[in-house]
Amino acid sequence: MFGIPTRGLIVIGVLGAAGVMWVSNGGKPMGSEKAAAECKVTVTADILNVRSGPADTQPIVSTMQRDSVVKAERTVQNGFRLLADGRWVNNDFVAPTSDSNCG
Known part of the structure; x- marks a missing residue:
């Protein structure tokens, strides 16, 4: 051509x-812009239980200390936020970081 x-x-x-x-x-x-668009949360409780599913009845698989920062998803179910690694935390005890987009 x-x-x-x-x-x-x-x-x-x-x-x-x-x-x-x-x-x-x-x-x-x-x-x-990807890094700024990620959802990251900071733990606001002294010790936060990390669970295998979105309920208080789900097994605790680990804990996180106050001020820990972790990648999360925008998904909140039954008051629990899904973390990027597939685990769940009570959404009342985490806060989005100032540079994240948790929707």
């Missing part, structure tokens, strides 16, 4: 797509 080899057209297309993604992200590398 237009005397440009197919490989050249592919390169031009990839560079064009990358340019569009760069511009649409405000000139920042793609994914640079």
Whole structure:
């Protein structure tokens, strides 16, 4: 097409797509906002029980100390927040960090 080899057209297309993604992200590398978009919570209780499921009746699998920071999900069920590793904590005893997005 237009005397440009197919490989050249592919390169031009990839560079064009990358340019569009760069511009649409405000000139920042793609994914640079990911850290700010993560949900992270800080433990507000002296000792917080971490459970295998979203209920007080679920087994305690570990504990966390006050001021511990951990990645979490936006999911809250029965008053329990799902942590990023699949465990659960009582949402009354954690607070989103100032730089997180817990929805």
